[in-house]
Amino acid sequence: MHLSQVDLNLFVVLEAIYREGNITRAGHQLNLTQPAISHALKRLRDLLKDPLFVRRGAHMIPTPFTRNMIDEVRQALQILEVNLRESHKFDPTHTRRNFHISLWEYVGSLILPTLLQRLEREAPEMSITTSRVKRRDLEGELASGSLDLAIDVPMTTTEPIHQERLIGEPFVVMARPGHPGIFRTLDLDTYLAQPHVLVSSRRYGPSLIDVELSRLGFRRKIVLRCQHNFAACRVVRDTDLLLTLSQGHAQILNAGLGNRVYPFPVKTAQLEAQMYWHESVENDSANRWLRQQIKSVLSPQPRAPAGSRTAAAGTRRRGSRDGRGPSGRNQRH
Numbered sequence: 001m002h003l004s005q006v007d008l009n010l011f012v013v014l015e016a017i018y019r020e021g022n023i024t025r026a027g028h029q030l031n032l033t034q035p036a037i038s039h040a041l042k043r044l045r046d047l048l049k050d051p052l053f054v055r056r057g058a059h060m061i062p063t064p065f066t067r068n069m070i071d072e073v074r075q076a077l078q079i080l081e082v083n084l085r086e087s088h089k090f091d092p093t094h095t096r097r098n099f100h101i102s103l104w105e106y107v108g109s110l111i112l113p114t115l116l117q118r119l120e121r122e123a124p125e126m127s128i129t130t131s132r133v134k135r136r137d138l139e140g141e142l143a144s145g146s147l148d149l150a151i152d153v154p155m156t157t158t159e160p161i162h163q164e165r166l167i168g169e170p171f172v173v174m175a176r177p178g179h180p181g182i183f184r185t186l187d188l189d190t191y192l193a194q195p196h197v198l199v200s201s202r203r204y205g206p207s208l209i210d211v212e213l214s215r216l217g218f219r220r221k222i223v224l225r226c227q228h229n230f231a232a233c234r235v236v237r238d239t240d241l242l243l244t245l246s247q248g249h250a251q252i253l254n255a256g257l258g259n260r261v262y263p264f265p266v267k268t269a270q271l272e273a274q275m276y277w278h279e280s281v282e283n284d285s286a287n288r289w290l291r292q293q294i295k296s297v298l299s300p301q302p303r304a305p306a307g308s309r310t311a312a313a314g315t316r317r318r319g320s321r322d323g324r325g326p327s328g329r330n331q332r333h
Contacts, residue, residue: 008080011073013040014052018070019146021059071144075280078145082284090285092123097286099126102133102141102150104201105229106249107167107273111151114297126286132201142278148287149294150276153208160279164291166298167273169246171209171264174236174254181240186262188218195223197232197241209244212268233257246271 016026017037027037045052053060062070103111108130119126133141133150139161141147157163173191175182181194198207203225206214213220226232229245233253236243245253250261275294281287 007043010040010044010047011077013037014044014066015070015073015077017041017053017060018062018066021061023060024058071140074144074146079280081145082281090289092126092286092289094125095123095286096125097127098129099148099287099290100129100131100146102131102138102147102152104132104152106246106252107151109252110167110248111294111297115293118293118297123289126290138276142276143280145278145280148277148281149291151273151294152276154272154274157276161276162279162282163274163276164295165272166275166295167248168270169248170270171244171268172247172250173262173264174233174243174245174250174259175262176237176240177258177260179240179260182260182262186265188265191242191265192218192220194221194242195240196220197224197226197235197243198222199226199229199232199243199245201227208271209264209268212266216266229253233259 013026013030013032016029017023020026020029023037023041024034026032027034030037032040041052048065050065051063052066053062055061112128112130116128119128133147135152135155138147138150138152139157142150142161151166154165173186175186175194179194182190198210200207210220210222223241224232224235226235229243229249230253232243232245234257235241236259237257244264247261254261275291277287277291
């Protein structure tokens with residue numbers, strides 16, 4: 001079969017049915033009638049000698065043949081679409097496009113308010129959809145075009161994925177005013193003796209803080225594991241639990257709560273975030289423009305405390321310097 005014999009629009013229909021799982025919804029997405037979608041699917045079935053989808057009620061279930069080729073089809077369509085867009089001069093003022101970005105709670109609270117202000121002013125026809133995609137799925141989603149950008153922790157990726165560092169922030173510790181276990185400053189010995197809340201989207205596994213503490217031979221007591229930092233901040237306000245999070249996130253979430261914020265008592269790795277995109281959109285003007293806007297929003301600026309009282313770092317007890325543990329109440333593996 002030669003490519004000249006293939007109507008590429010048929011693959012646009014294939015991708016829409018796969019994405020929507022329903023012929024009617026696929027037709028709405030492509031502005032085509034249901035008979036037109038069904039006719040295109042029949043032509044593609046005859047061409048590829050495979051049913052492609054099996055109907056189950058209102059749902060269209062892809063066959064193994066379709067599942068095996070869908071990623072390559074999506075990449076090819078995305079590259080073609082990008083090249084077609086590049087043939088026209090990019091003008092953010094008149095570009096109508098929705099960007100799909102994967103990011104987590106803190107990064108969203110950090111960039112979205114300013115980013116949306118800029119879009120209102122400079123690119124009123126653009127829109128943003130955010131979600132949190134599992135890290136193991138990020139490369140596939142970026143390659144297929146389901147995601148335009150992703151902002152997540154540093155991780156190893158394959159060559160087609162480009163990345164750039166966006167954030168590097170120190171950790172701090174949040175505690176309620178008048179916490180009975182803390183006197184003026186928070187050293188490592190005191191930190192380890194208190195109960196803690198851990199925030200994670202995963203049900204199991206250590207956080208970055210726990211990995212670092214374990215590397216130094218320490219372990220903290222986790223009393224609560226939850227998914228959202230704001231809920232954790234409310235818990236801290238009303239209990240004796242401590243919360244460890246990034247400095248910027250603490251400033252945002254603590255406004256109005258009045259918790260105390262202390263420097264994290266161990267010199268540890270910062271909270272870092274990278275921006276990821278696929279090489280197929282490296283030279284896409286709209287994607288490049290959006291990446292630049294995000295970098296500009298996150299450009300280093302002096303931060304003033306907002307609604308929090310930051311305690312000065314205290315002198316660590318003997319034996320806590322350079323990652324060596326203090327004696328007494330610390331817990332070792």
